[in-house]
Amino acid sequence: MQKVRIAIDAMGGDYAPLEIVKGGIEAAKTLDCKIILVGKKEQIEKIALENHSCCTDNIEILDAPDDIAMDEKNPARAVRKSPGSSIYIANKLVADGKADAVIAAGHTGAATAASLLILKRISGFERPCICTIIPTTKSRMYLIDGGSNIETSAEQMLQSALIGKLLAGLVLNKENPRIGLLNVGSEEGKGTDKYQLAYSLLQQESSLNFIGNVEGKTIIDDTCDVAVCDGFTGNIHLKALEGGLKAMSEGLKQAINNGGALAKLGGLILKNSGVFNKLRDHFHPDSYGGALLGGLNGISLISHGSSSAEAIKNACKQAKLLVEKNILEDIKNSL
Amino acid sequence: MQKVRIAIDAMGGDYAPLEIVKGGIEAAKTLDCKIILVGKKEQIEKIALENHSCCTDNIEILDAPDDIAMDEKNPARAVRKSPGSSIYIANKLVADGKADAVIAAGHTGAATAASLLILKRISGFERPCICTIIPTTKSRMYLIDGGSNIETSAEQMLQSALIGKLLAGLVLNKENPRIGLLNVGSEEGKGTDKYQLAYSLLQQESSLNFIGNVEGKTIIDDTCDVAVCDGFTGNIHLKALEGGLKAMSEGLKQAINNGGALAKLGGLILKNSGVFNKLRDHFHPDSYGGALLGGLNGISLISHGSSSAEAIKNACKQAKLLVEKNILEDIKNSL
Numbered sequence: 001m002q003k004v005r006i007a008i009d010a011m012g013g014d015y016a017p018l019e020i021v022k023g024g025i026e027a028a029k030t031l032d033c034k035i036i037l038v039g040k041k042e043q044i045e046k047i048a049l050e051n052h053s054c055c056t057d058n059i060e061i062l063d064a065p066d067d068i069a070m071d072e073k074n075p076a077r078a079v080r081k082s083p084g085s086s087i088y089i090a091n092k093l094v095a096d097g098k099a100d101a102v103i104a105a106g107h108t109g110a111a112t113a114a115s116l117l118i119l120k121r122i123s124g125f126e127r128p129c130i131c132t133i134i135p136t137t138k139s140r141m142y143l144i145d146g147g148s149n150i151e152t153s154a155e156q157m158l159q160s161a162l163i164g165k166l167l168a169g170l171v172l173n174k175e176n177p178r179i180g181l182l183n184v185g186s187e188e189g190k191g192t193d194k195y196q197l198a199y200s201l202l203q204q205e206s207s208l209n210f211i212g213n214v215e216g217k218t219i220i221d222d223t224c225d226v227a228v229c230d231g232f233t234g235n236i237h238l239k240a241l242e243g244g245l246k247a248m249s250e251g252l253k254q255a256i257n258n259g260g261a262l263a264k265l266g267g268l269i270l271k272n273s274g275v276f277n278k279l280r281d282h283f284h285p286d287s288y289g290g291a292l293l294g295g296l297n298g299i300s301l302i303s304h305g306s307s308s309a310e311a312i313k314n315a316c317k318q319a320k321l322l323v324e325k326n327i328l329e330d331i332k333n334s335l
Numbered sequence: 336m337q338k339v340r341i342a343i344d345a346m347g348g349d350y351a352p353l354e355i356v357k358g359g360i361e362a363a364k365t366l367d368c369k370i371i372l373v374g375k376k377e378q379i380e381k382i383a384l385e386n387h388s389c390c391t392d393n394i395e396i397l398d399a400p401d402d403i404a405m406d407e408k409n410p411a412r413a414v415r416k417s418p419g420s421s422i423y424i425a426n427k428l429v430a431d432g433k434a435d436a437v438i439a440a441g442h443t444g445a446a447t448a449a450s451l452l453i454l455k456r457i458s459g460f461e462r463p464c465i466c467t468i469i470p471t472t473k474s475r476m477y478l479i480d481g482g483s484n485i486e487t488s489a490e491q492m493l494q495s496a497l498i499g500k501l502l503a504g505l506v507l508n509k510e511n512p513r514i515g516l517l518n519v520g521s522e523e524g525k526g527t528d529k530y531q532l533a534y535s536l537l538q539q540e541s542s543l544n545f546i547g548n549v550e551g552k553t554i555i556d557d558t559c560d561v562a563v564c565d566g567f568t569g570n571i572h573l574k575a576l577e578g579g580l581k582a583m584s585e586g587l588k589q590a591i592n593n594g595g596a597l598a599k600l601g602g603l604i605l606k607n608s609g610v611f612n613k614l615r616d617h618f619h620p621d622s623y624g625g626a627l628l629g630g631l632n633g634i635s636l637i638s639h640g641s642s643s644a645e646a647i648k649n650a651c652k653q654a655k656l657l658v659e660k661n662i663l664e665d666i667k668n669s670l
Contacts, residue, residue: 073524137585147519150527184482184570189408192485192567216574220582229571232527235519236568237575239551244579247555250472251617252587255610263608269601275590282586 012106023312147235180214289314345374347441358647482570515549624649
């Protein structure tokens, strides 16, 4: 069998190209897949040479000379105007069958626009949705849409649920995944008209294990495997959750540092016991690596803007799994 | 000067009437205000006698014989049908000038409906908004609307900002409070048409220190003092934040308990150093106690369903401050 080929936009993300390239090289070394690093060739080669005895057979570097003309208000136009940019070329590799998946960190709007423009939608699927993995106290789950489509319709929420079911099964190994509608209360009838309509569509879809409305304060306890909502709501949820996780870990650090000798001793012991690393591994987004853009004719993963090498490597791992299990075929069949 | 009189619905909340009554008694003893406990008189007297040498001059118990006929889909109708219920009578005391503020824990919908029905709106104010205090890593801030009005208009978000400015100054001692619009990105032009309109209304209001769009992952770092949004979005944010805070503290507990002898020792030392109590004091909603229902002709505070005695006492403290500083007059003048 041919190795899975993953194109990575080496220029996107807060720590690009350094962390992105390092993550790609790490993936090429450990995951038995081929990595195509797309971006400013000289910069990428320099990092590759400095960090590793470049280049194994699993790594290819492809030059993308242009910067993307960023235009916040219209990322689609920005992408169209920049066919020589790394994000454009990386997506084009997938569209042309020269790569099996694309990974981009950094500007979500531009990455979504590029994949939408170049990979195109699956017929019947109006807008891509960001399928984000979030932590629960015990496990992980999917939140869809994480912010691709700020005015997701009720019908689109149903499509998100169908994709989420497949992903939760494949990536998180959940059997008969429990699907919830993220809402402002758990009772039926909660939320806007659109949410009430989404509720009834989800309820009518017999292929789904729909458990009703769910809330942010309860899904954290692993009460469902997929929560669907519109992209505005999903993005608000994700960022508030990120804020909450950060606040508590920062608060703990501060309280230890300002708590006197005893607090510092306790903190030191906990650190040495591995407790803090364990927490980080479970809750940090780098440990999942990326979110599939659902509903497109190609595997495209978006990583967090602050992605480290670890995040990129983990995104590659996820991408490889999705390609090998042929998730695209399953998604097309489910719609 | 007459003592501030606070009516408390003793029957609302997960731990009612026990915790509510205990909190009210604690407030009466320590805050130099008069507490009127409204509910099943026999039950309240029993708790009061068991817990304290009832009753000081600062406590009055008022019988409310009826249960509220709860109707999830229409809490307003449920309240109207139950004039003998504790939530109705407690609000009526304020409307009749027999109390200066009302506090209710438990069902937010019913509490909001009762205050809206009985205290009525300030002229020009279409819908009440829940003015929630949330933690940041260093301080506290207001999030408005916390979930009273799931389809808040852009104009109503402006009104929320005007109330938030007053509250952040009075309750949190913030000078020239920084006002942000909670959105899915920090750049101008983000969000739905409604959010773009709210942005321009907030920008045009010269009395406000408007700092633009803000996000859940950044406001946690104390970057603004008031974030406004529609009630659906605010409720999603609050519950995701609550989930995030809980996940990290539960995760820490689990990692300590399952981390072996060294982890347990570190955890024990940290506990004895007071670090965990300090974290709880800063992040737990009981330490703020309640959220003002803004835009009504009376001071009405809603407390979390899981309110403890501490939460009720702290809500009384907040209510007393709002009454003494005559916030209602300021709100009316600001609109």
